[in-house]
Amino acid sequence: MTASNKKKILIVDDEPDIVETLKFLIESEGFESIIALDGEEALKKAKEENPDIMILDVMLPKINGYKVCRLLKFDSKYKHIPILMVTARSQEEDKVIGEETGADEYITKPFDINELLEKIHFYLQK
């Protein structure tokens, strides 16, 4: 646990450019950002850091976002973490979209930063 009482947001995406813009946005809103670049790292950081919210891309190396989401949402220790799932609506994503993942929100790329911020605030207040 860090000493500060800043809200922690875990950003998971394998696109460094997206990570960078999201990191800037999150930090400029006064939150603390944690970064993970693949599914494995995302799981590890989610468990270690216990973030207040997670922005999770679907297509990820090692473990895909749906799986990461399911693993966390079916674990009573972590299922409280709100997950905003970011999809690019690719064919592979469409195939698994029917599966129950337990994500709290789905956001389609390219998303609007104001909408994203609205959703973050909404889940942080919950």
Next chain:
Amino acid sequence: MSKILILSRNQDINNDLISLLNGVGYEAISVGTEKEAVKVANDFFPDIAIIDTSIININIVGICRSLKLQNETNDTQIILLTSKDSPSEEVLVGADGYITKPFNENILIATVNAHLRIKKLLDILYTNNSELAKSLYQLNVLYNISSQLAGTLDKAKLINIMNTGLDKSLNSSLCHTLVMNEPQDATLIINSIYPISETLEEALKLRAMLSYKSMFENNKLPFDLSIENITVEKHIKEQDGLLDLNILHWDCMFSPISTADKFFGTVEIIRKNEFTGEDSACFQTVVKQVALPLESALLYEEIQKTNIKLEKLEKLKSEFISIVSHELRTPLTSIKNSLEMMLSGRMGEITSVQDNFLTLAKRNVDRLAGIINDLLDLSKIEAGKMEYRFEPLNILEPVKFVLSTFENLADKKNIHLSLNATRDEFKVYADSNRIEQILTNLVSNAIKFTPINGKVTVIIEEIDANHVQITVEDTGIGIKAEDIPKVFDKFQQIESSLSREVGGTGLGLPIALQLIEAHKGKIWLESEFDKGSKFSFVIPLMQNLSSRHLKSVKTYKK
């Protein structure tokens, strides 16, 4: 020359009869015993056998039966030379005529002549009968073949039916069919009664090849074929025999298998007995009958190949669109977010000119994102993969929501945007997201193509007990009558300076059309050039949807 066999132990009678019969121009020979008679008759094929019944211990019934049962003599006329003391019971069995001894020479000759006539008539009858039976059989086979040929479009099966048919109707010893497969490759199918020698096999290959080439003489061959590229396929009926080169001296019939414009191969049948004119007609008929279905089979094959290709292309296309749209979304996200963050002032103050251009860039990024969405939607609809979440809803809700999103845009152009509903609720069974999508397309077009200070009105009304109609009417540039049928086609945007100015993919209306059809509705357009356009669509009202329809529309969970 008529042939007569005489059986008597009395040499005088033998001699008398021979000289008598020779005298009237018949060939006669005599034998002394029954055994000899049967044996000689087998080679001699007598038309008439005269049997002297005065021979001691002769078994008249036995000898008659032996002659009648023997294939070669089964229609030989048997005349018994009887005397008053011949045992009457025996002589009445098996013979065809009788002469009493001592015989009158004239009566004997007259009797022989009469029986020769009978024999001749019997022969004719027999020949006619067997020809009739053969024709009937061939006809039957032909009928069978034609019905079998009609039942398949498989090339190998068709050739097989032809070969079986030829074998059945013409009883050949060997039939070989050269079937062209690919441009330089052919199969020689040999159907043979007995196994064939290696030299015969080689000879048949060469023969088929030469026959094929000689058919086209100086013209270009439909298939370039060399003997190494002929594969042999043998079907042997019986094992206890062998066919060798000798059969090439037998009678044969040859024909190409072709229609007026397609060549499939050649066929030749070989047998020891000569073929008759009827056989030849039968052969030609069978071969001609197979050519036409072979042509159909070829076309069918081509159609199938094309279909598979088309399916692959179609799949490739939708995969391509899916991948491309995914690959485009990711970089767009970074661009859009960067622009938005600069515009938001999080990165420091920006000048109004900077704001202006950043807004311009962002607007175009949004447009690009819209195009990608449209492309993806259309490709999904076309592939039948669009998912709908149908539910009972008041169609006014999505309509009101869409209009609210356009308020700003309409205000900017000072366009009067209004809703005109005849009731507070129109219950439909629909996917509200898709209804929003349809209306967004129609309203954004209306605003786009309406000059400043114009009017865009959305009218919702019940047109009959079963349907609700939604009309989006504008006072815009309108569409020329000749262009109206084109507006729902893909990538069709009517050429005008304004359309270039406002841009767009030309996909909005085809998508709207497909989405409305998925809701069991219809869309149409009325427009007057320079006055305005009126897009209307109807969809069924809820209370009139049968419960069966409700069940048949699947709901999907996201």
